[in-house]
Structures are given as C-alpha cells and as structure tokens.
Amino acid sequence: MGTRDCGQKSAMSSPCIGEAGRTGDWRSTRPEFDPAKCLAVKAGRPACFQCWAYCPEGVIKKEVGSEVDLTYCKGCGICVEVCPSGAITMIPEPEEE
Amino acid sequence: MATKILDLPEEEYMLPGNRACAGCSLGIGLRHILKALGGNCIFAVPASCLTVLGGMYPTSSVRIPWMNVVFPSTGAAASGLAAGLKAIGREDITVVAMAGDGGTADIGIQALSGAAERNANFLYICYDNEAYMNTGTQRSGSTPIGARTTTTPAYGKRQHQKDVPKIMEAHGIPYIATACPSFPTDLYDKVKKAVGKQGTRYMHMCAPCPSGWQFPAKDTVEMGRMAVEVGAVILYEIEDGAFRLTSRSKKLAEQGGLKALRDYIAPQGRFKGMEEETIDHMQAWINRRWQQCIRRDAEGQA
Numbered sequence: 129m130g131t132r133d134c135g136q137k138s139a140m141s142s143p144c145i146g147e148a149g150r151t152g153d154w155r156s157t158r159p160e161f162d163p164a165k166c167l168a169v170k171a172g173r174p175a176c177f178q179c180w181a182y183c184p185e186g187v188i189k190k191e192v193g194s195e196v197d198l199t200y201c202k203g204c205g206i207c208v209e210v211c212p213s214g215a216i217t218m219i220p221e222p223e224e225e
Numbered sequence: 226m227a228t229k230i231l232d233l234p235e236e237e238y239m240l241p242g243n244r245a246c247a248g249c250s251l252g253i254g255l256r257h258i259l260k261a262l263g264g265n266c267i268f269a270v271p272a273s274c275l276t277v278l279g280g281m282y283p284t285s286s287v288r289i290p291w292m293n294v295v296f297p298s299t300g301a302a303a304s305g306l307a308a309g310l311k312a313i314g315r316e317d318i319t320v321v322a323m324a325g326d327g328g329t330a331d332i333g334i335q336a337l338s339g340a341a342e343r344n345a346n347f348l349y350i351c352y353d354n355e356a357y358m359n360t361g362t363q364r365s366g367s368t369p370i371g372a373r374t375t376t377t378p379a380y381g382k383r384q385h386q387k388d389v390p391k392i393m394e395a396h397g398i399p400y401i402a403t404a405c406p407s408f409p410t411d412l413y414d415k416v417k418k419a420v421g422k423q424g425t426r427y428m429h430m431c432a433p434c435p436s437g438w439q440f441p442a443k444d445t446v447e448m449g450r451m452a453v454e455v456g457a458v459i460l461y462e463i464e465d466g467a468f469r470l471t472s473r474s475k476k477l478a479e480q481g482g483l484k485a486l487r488d489y490i491a492p493q494g495r496f497k498g499m500e501e502e503t504i505d506h507m508q509a510w511i512n513r514r515w516q517q518c519i520r521r522d523a524e525g526q527a
Contacts (some may be wrong), residue, residue: 142285143240143287147284177230181253184247185252186240197241200241202246205441209443
C-alpha cells in the first residue's frame with residue numbers, strides 16, 4: 129500500500145494509505161497524549177479504548193499507550209472529548225518556518 | 226449478548242489519510258460497519274460523501290471491493306451484484322449498498338423500493354446527515370424542520386423529515402434497524418445481525434456532520450448522543466416484523482423519558498434563530514414518534 133501508486137493499467141483503484149495526501153497537514157491543533165492519565169496504561173492491560181473506537185480516521189491503534197499517527201491525524205479533537213480520564217489535550221501546532 | 230468496545234475487532238478496512246472532513250461521523254460508522262462485515266463484502270456507492278471518502282482513481286482508501294454507481298441506481302446495482310454472486314456460487318459475500326440520505330430518501334428511492342419488493346439479497350445502509358452535504362448542504366427529504374440549508378428560506382425548512390425506515394418497513398423486508406456511530410457497539414451488532422439474514426435488509430444510520438450542521442468537529446460524537454437523548458434519532462430494530470428498542474433508546478424508555486429538544490438544537494448553527502413555534506412543532510413530532518416506539522416495543526415484549 130504505497131502512496132498514490134499510479135501503476136494501474138485497468139479502471140480499477142488500489143487501496144493506499146494517504147489517498148488524500150498527508151492529511152495531518154489539515155490540522156491547526158494536535159492531540160497530545162499523557163500516558164500517566166490513560167486508564168489502559170494505568171491498568172497495564174487492554175482497557176477503555178474509547179479514543180480508538182471513536183477516531184474517525186483510524187489513526188489510533190488498539191494498543192495500551194498507543195500514540196496518534198500525526199502524519200494523517202486531521203486534528204478533529206474527538207479523542208479529547210471521548211476520553212473519560214482527560215488523558216488527551218489539544219495543543220496548537222508549532223508555527224511553520 | 227451485546228458487544229463491548231474492548232471486543233470490537235482490531236482489523237481496519239478503512240485506511241487513514243482519506244478525503245473525509247475532519248471529525249466526519251461517517252469515518253467512525255464505516256470503520257465499524259466494515260469490522261462487522263469482516264471485509265467479506267462488495268460495496269455499491271452512489272454519489273455521496275462516501276464516494277469522496279472511498280477515494281479517487283487510481284487509489285482508494287478502503288481495502289474492500291467498491292463500485293461507484295450513478296445516483297439513482299444504488300438499489301438496482303446492488304441487485305445486479307447479488308444476482309452475479311449467486312450465479313457464480315459466492316453467496317458468502319455480502320453485497321452492501323451504502324448511500325446518503327439524498328441518494329436514499331429522494332433520488333434512489335425507486336430503485337431501492339423495487340429491490341425491496343423483489344427482496345433482492347443485499348444490505349442497504351443509508352447514512353443520514355440530513356442534507357446533500359457533499360455538494361454543499363442542499364435540503365433533502367431527510368432534512369428536519371427548522372434546519373437551514375443553502376436551498377431553504379432564511380427561516381429554515383418548513384416540512385418534517387421523511388421517515389425512511391418506516392417506508393422500508395411497509396415493504397415487509399426481514400430486517401430494518403436504525404443506528405448512530407456514537408453507539409459503535411450497537412451499530413456493530415446490528416450489521417452483524419443483518420449479515421446473518423437473507424433478502425433485503427435496511428439500516429438507517431444517523432451521521433452528524435460538523436460542516437453542514439455547523440458545530441465544532443470535536444463534538445461529532447456528542448451530537449450523535451444528543452440526537453438519541455432528545456429522541457430526534459431513535460435506536461431500534463425490526464426483525465421479521467418484531468419491533469424492539471435497543472441500546473440507549475431502550476434505557477431512555479425504561480428510565481422515563483427524553484431530554485428537551487432545545488439542548489440538541491442550541492449547539493447547532495443550522496437551527497440558529499429557529500422560531501419557538503417551529504421548535505414546538507418538532508418537539509410534538511418527536512413526542513408522537515417516541516410514544517409510538519414505546520408502544521410498539523411494549524407490544525413486542527408481550
């Protein structure tokens with residue numbers, strides 16, 4: 129699944145990650161994850177996973193202490209809202225040079 | 226036994242970096258629908274936000290076969306796919322037709338009605354974002370009263386929305402359900418149940434739209450929950466004619482009642498400046514429907 133592989137000879141598309149490019153560029157704020165507050169990290173076993181279930185982009189993995197894939201995260205902030213322990217906060221993206 | 230979030234499969238069939246807007250509820254819904262199907266499906270999709278999400282040639286953002294069809298033909302195209310799979314003996318693959326509310330309630334209804342009358346073997350999922358969002362928020366048959374779109378008068382739509390699941394119920398099909406991505410396990414269970422049945426199955430999924438409904442993208446899940454809390458969306462299923470409230474709607478019926486409609490209307494820009502009289506109209510419409518659902522649920526239990 130490479131990015132925008134144009135080797136197709138038929139009128140059929142092939143699946144690829146980043147079909148619309150690096151959608152992380154759409155963001156103005158980014159989610160920051162605080163493992164110390166995460167219920168799954170604190171329990172040390174699979175638990176909660178609200179952020180994973182509600183992420184519209186699927187950029188959060190179903191793993192204990194999963195990081196957000198910032199290459200494709202569009203920065204909607206749903207994970208912040210659904211997290212029951214306040215382990216995720218939105219912080220402004222750094223200004224580009 | 227209802228599935229829990231922890232039990233939902235890890236496998237993803239929708240890929241990140243797709244073309245959907247930030248905070249689109251369709252992404253949440255599609256992820257869980259595809260998880261329930263286990264990737265063993267063929268999609269027929271007409272012009273809609275879902276086509277945008279599905280991607281542009283030569284790439285696609287889903288790991289399943291996906292056919293883009295013309296706007297009014299979804300039901301017919303899915304019938305054809307189902308007939309083709311039957312002919313080659315691959316009826317283990319589920320044909321899924323998935324369209325928006327415009328493509329279902331307005332433009333696609335004749336093909337869908339025809340297919341349901343023939344009881345063609347596919348699952349039809351309508352994701353209802355309550356207007357033609359992909360083309361810039363034009364009013365559809367599913368837009369609620371009082372909502373402002375780019376093609377309604379300044380004071381909002383004057384008519385109530387169509388009750389499409391009820392239209393589909395009149396066809397006597399084996400399975401009808403409503404769902405909302407804010408309740409992913411309920412959605413997952415309903416798709417699972419639908420896959421296990423033969424004939425035309427219809428699901429109506431409420432899909433809150435941050436840009437069209439005019440609320441911050443972070444509130445998508447909350448908005449879906451609110452829709453159920455106030456009864457604008459009622460979660461139920463009709464299995465071989467037997468009506469049953471499910472998930473949060475079931476709890477609300479047991480615990481005695483809905484929240485006031487105003488809590489749902491206030492955060493949405495599309496309802497800004499809605500007249501008191503219109504709010505009362507909508508509340509009365511919701512109350513009527515809710516009482517009907519409670520009655521039918523009680524009849525089902527008896």
